[in-house]
Amino acid sequence: MKVIVAREVVEGERRVAAVPETVSRLVEAGLKVGVEPGAGLPAGHRDEDYRAAGAEVEAGVLDGGDVLLGVRPPPAERVRRLAEGAVSVSFLPVAEHLELVREFRDGGRTALAMELVPRISRAQSMDALSSQAMISGYRGAVVAAERLPRMFPLAMTAAGTVPPARVLVLGAGVAGLQAIATARRLGAVVGAYDVRAAAAEEVRSVGADFVDLDLPPLEGAGGYAREMGEERARLQRELLAPHVADADVLITTAAVPGRAAPLLVTRAMVERMRPGSVVVDLAAEQGGNVEGSRPGEEVEIGGALVWGGRDVPSQLPAQASRLYAANVAELVLLTTREARVFPDLDDEIVAGCCVTHAGEVRHGPTRELLEG
The missing domain is CATH 3.40.50.720 (NAD(P)-binding Rossmann-like Domain)
Incomplete structure (x- = not known):
């Protein structure tokens, strides 16, 4: 044959x-x-x-x-x-x-x-989804480091101390964990959130802090998160808002094959971020985790740069x-x-x-x- x-x-x-x-x-x-x-x-x-x-x-x-x-x-x-x-x-x-x-x-x-x-x-x-998600997660962290107008790592110099960048990753699947690990290797302080119960241990295993919103977990089939209702999504965004505002970099990775990506971050949440902040939406092709992101484009929302992923593994x-x-x-x-x-x-x-x-x-x- x-x-x-x-x-x-x-x-x-x-x-x-x-x-x-x-x-x-x-x-x-x-x-x-x-x-x-x-x-x-x-x-x-x-x-x-x-x-x-x-x-x-x-x-x-x-x-x-x-x-x-x-x-x-x-x-x-x-x-x-x-x-x-x-x-x-x-x-x-x-x-x-x-x-x-x-x-x-x-x-x-x-x-x-x-x-x-x-x-x-x-x-x-x-498992091609996992292998390609690993590539995307790495790429997402590198894109953020390239575009953030400051260093990721802590630097202690004679001229003073430069604090590390703060990175927040939403979604701790394969892509999210690789984004966390890469940002950590670059010297950032990293926090992460996921709706799955097992995610907290996985996040900590790669050196990041788990953001606990004190919400019940949403476990789905095949290791994916279960789709959430609108009221739960609204409450989750409300609780995430101060963590997003405090981050220099936000990387979102939440996607479920065959479905639109969940909206995790509204435009108003991005507008609260500091000028020069960077948002990387790896789910932009599936509808986006971040309101206003566009696949393959960079847009300004408030003072933040929002990078929408497109053909990310192909990069x-x-x-x-x-x-x-x-x-x-x-x-x-x-x-x-x-x-x-x-x-x-x-x-x-x-x-x-x-x-x-x-x-x-x-x-x-x-x-x-x-x-x-």
Whole structure:
């Protein structure tokens, strides 16, 4: 069977779904690998690197491919060029791509969505959401340090003492914890808040202070926070307001796959921050945790600079690609038997991330969206 590594076509996307190391693993499993010319260049991988790993690199490799690997959802015209019964592996936010889901279904092709991989211990090596969130959290802290018009660390000099910057992180998932750790390494004093009960210990484990608002926790399925009601959200914002006002940097990371990001910080809360403060909203593409943030833009609210994240993992494409490619390879190899890829829907990992297969929509929420 032939596995195709597609060149990404979405503007700003610099990641690639396979790197030479993972190509070698697929070839060792008996699979043929074809790479579109230039697919890895934005992430620092040359065509000759893929050839050395055992891949075929030439135009037209998409035609008749059995397995298509990508980062973003593939264009419908690419899907039609694949073999009958082919498998696609990529991120696939179904609510935004229902026509593409119909294309997969009606063409009898299998679509596996990386964001739907179950959050179970056996699937940790395939958890692309976590690997990419780690990249985003690091990037968010670095962006804040670049834009804050003062140093992060404490400095004791003959001319006097320079106090450290104060950083507040909202959301202590993978992205939040990485943002905390990075800000701490840069010398900032860091506080963090999350609605989940387990978050307090996790926050303290990376050297930050946990902001306790004395509110009941909101635990959801799969390790994510449960959606909160409007009254709880209002009270939470009210209690967070003085902590936001006291911060030099605010980094927000709260997002739930398939849903709009919760509004954690209002414009009025940002306006209370000191002039020169920096706000980094890593959830801007999902609607934003901060009122007024815009994905891919920097805006001024009061005296604060608000940076809205867009394609954040793609801003560090080498490491993001390496991690994502490893996630993808693990999923592909899970479905590979005797040099052929056969999605086993009796496996809870494959069943959990399967959107379409054999002319059916297998993912319940997607099926409801199509029928609604």
